[in-house]
Amino acid sequence: MDIKHAVASRNQIPGDRSPLDWNNRQKLVPFVFLLPSLALFITVILYPICYVLWLSAQDWNLLKPHLGAQFVWFANYAELLKSKDFWSSILITLKFTFWSVLIEMLLGFALALFLNREYYCKKLVQTVLLAPIMMSQVASGITLKFILAPDFGYLNYFLKFFKIPGPNWLGDVRFALPSVIAIDVWLQTSFVFLVLYAGLQALPSEPEEAAAVDGASKWQIIRYVIIPLLKPVWLVILIIRIMDALRAFNTIYVMTQGGPGNSTKTIQMLDYQLSFTYFKVGSGASLAIIIVFLILAFGGILIKQLNTNQGND
């Protein structure tokens, strides 16, 4: 014990350490810090994803345990790619994503420009704008279901004043998807606004002032000065919103469950039903893999855009 101590303390000259000791320890430190997250990722993401890949090649119905799991290679994928449900859900997901993201980005940007000035009760407005983001999507889904109710809902009552007969918003095949898109807009526009507004605040004021001195009109300033400068922020929030819209589930589940018919059945909804209503986990897994590929493809393209844009700066 004593000899060990003596040797060790001899190596630890204050302010200096044995080079071997120090280097080895140095190399390990970053990984020690990474250990918790890395361990979590490997056990909870990597392994399950491999498991999903394996699952996608099985024909396994959890409701029929006696049949067990049978290895069927790509049969699940083929079945999916041939099914009408799959392609219609892709279309619906794309429609949903396109419209909600478009409206949210435009509204959020307009709002950010609109509020980019001094005015009274600024704090109050920011507080109110935070509310849709904080509110549980289940609660907002339920409330909006209540507002959109055909008989006693507030929206139809409001429309009565204009002598427009209000349809069954969430029960009518023509209006279910637009209603769901509108809900998503209500929920997410604040987020887009917040980020774009912060971006606007962070912009340097000299370019704007220089343009104004040069006689540019307000619209010209927005078009040629603000928008180009805001592009990096725009791209990031665009990526985030597209990714989130492609995976939207909570509000759709609460309000329409994918109905009426198939009109709001996005791929997430379809996958949920395949896996947890019909318990055909093999098909569910293959659909999940397809979704991952779609999202990675989309995301890859967009991120590349972001990187080239940042490179230009």
Next chain:
Amino acid sequence: MESYNMNARRVINDIVFYLTLAVMLFIILFPIYITVSTSFKFQKDAFSVPPKWLFIPTMTNFKAVFLNEAFAKGIFNSFTISFITTILTLFCATTAAYSFTRFKFKGSNKITSSILITRMIPNIVLALPLYVLGQKLGTIDTYPLMLAAMVTFALPFQIWLLLGFFAQIPRSLDESALVDGCNWYTAFYKIVCPSALPGIAASAILTFIYSWNDFFFALVLTRKNLKTAPLATMDFIAFDVFNWGATMAACTILILPTLIIGFSMQRYIIKGLTAGAVKG
């Protein structure tokens, strides 16, 4: 004459501005107002046609909700799960972010951009295998499974967020701590973390809110034991489709914690949400 026109124009401008602002605030607040006000209504007032704006308030809905054992349990479960998730996520995210911002090692650049990619994974890709594995191991509806899913799913965004905050803390701070005799772990715990406190607070708040509002993982991975508040609220619709009063009361209670946190910690939340997108 000229200045009179200018003033008139500015006044009209202001009127239009505040009017539009009012409309916008109304659109945003209306659903929340409906949620809260309906929870105070008697059944017959809740869905009378035409809707009643003035009504006699009642606490019967709240009584029904509070006395509902399943809902009370749901609230308790949500609190516990959110709390533990926040702590675990903070621990993993701060250490990871610290590692990425302090050390340059092989693949550190690739890892940071792949964090953005892991954020894109749809929850079902994670939930499905966890469910099947959970069935096999008998861990459905237990804390370890649920927490593992929640923390892992929250991690990418929180690491990304904390990366920004940790990067702003100069390495000279670390170095002076090391010279003073700390090792890296003490430097992290005693020096860098306190300096990054605003960022850590933002991360903690956002994780808690995200965890409280989670619906998908709770839907798939819990049964009776760990049912969280959003699921318990959904049950009110399932039971009694016409008891909107009670359902709205449940919703009101559901959104209360996050709204309170949101309003009191605005600055942190906004900082957290905009961190990755806006530089500085």
